[in-house]
Amino acid sequence: MVNTPQEQKRKAALAALEVIESGMKLGLGTGSTAAFMVRGLGQLYREHKLNDLICVPTSVATRNLAQEQGLPLTTINDVDRLDLTIDGTDEFDPQLNLIKGGGGALLREKIVASLSDRFVIIADASKEVDQLGRFPLPVEVVPFAWKTVARHIENSGIQALLRASMNPGDPYKTDQGNYILDLQTGGMPDLPKMKWMLEGLPGVVEHGLFLDMADEVFLGKEDRVERITKTN
Numbered sequence: 418m419v420n421t422p423q424e425q426k427r428k429a430a431l432a433a434l435e436v437i438e439s440g441m442k443l444g445l446g447t448g449s450t451a452a453f454m455v456r457g458l459g460q461l462y463r464e465h466k467l468n469d470l471i472c473v474p475t476s477v478a479t480r481n482l483a484q485e486q487g488l489p490l491t492t493i494n495d496v497d498r499l500d501l502t503i504d505g506t507d508e509f510d511p512q513l514n515l516i517k518g519g520g521g522a523l524l525r526e527k528i529v530a531s532l533s534d535r536f537v538i539i540a541d542a543s544k545e546v547d548q549l550g551r552f553p554l555p556v557e558v559v560p561f562a563w564k565t566v567a568r569h570i571e572n573s574g575i576q577a578l579l580r581a582s583m584n585p586g587d588p589y590k591t592d593q594g595n596y597i598l599d600l601q602t603g604g605m606p607d608l609p610k611m612k613w614m615l616e617g618l619p620g621v622v623e624h625g626l627f628l629d630m631a632d633e634v635f636l637g638k639e640d641r642v643e644r645i646t647k648t649n
């Protein structure tokens with residue numbers, strides 16, 4: 418039986434649960450793959466196969482799901498560091514650099530990942546690329562200056578589309594009340610240059626390039642889950 422993309426996500430998410438140990442402080446990612454992980458973790462916790470966990474969710478959606486699962490939650494302000502964060506991704510390259518933020522949670526995801534000793538990614542096979550950038554790069558911007566930021570980016574030749582919400586005419590708003598620009602880069606041969614450009618723009622709150630952060634990927638494939646560890 419060939420795994421569908423949904424099955425690839427589910428199997429990768431459940432395989433990654435093996436790196437969780439009792440007593441850990443955990444970051445919980447956002448998205449459909451992370452949701453499989455949170456449900457699986459909830460089950461292990463309720464069955465007392467994992468105990469004494471403390472979890473920091475990376476979005477309101479994940480907090481709600483984790484609450485439903487009965488997982489013990491805290492906020493990022495109440496921990497100094499985390500043992501492990503498990504999260505999904507929109508793309509990853511051979512160096513395990515990532516594009517994240519397709520689900521709009523990049524800001525909290527990056528903060529939580531940056532406080533984690535280990536950052537594990539769960540993904541279906543479509544997320545593996547040779548070069549980042551086929552997926553639009555999400556950039557979180559303050560509503561006050563979204564057009565200014567978009568104009569700056571477009572002046573460098575990259576189209577920056579304001580993400581729309583479900584309500585026709587309304588922009589999508591992040592959990593922090595910001596907007597998202599989706600950058601149509603078409604491929605980013607120079608990732609540090611893109612990162613540097615975005616971080617130099619006033620009005621940019623965060624961007625979805627996660628460079629040199631992930632330690633490992635659990636990759637769901639058609640016939641198995643592959644574990645890819647970062648080589649330094």
Ligand SMILES: O=C(CO)[C@H](O)[C@H](O)COP(=O)(O)O
Nearest residue numbers: 448449450505518519520522
């Ligand atoms: O970065 C994210 C949310 O901000 C998600 O991890 C990313 O969009 C992948 O989502 P999915 O697991 O649904 O494919």
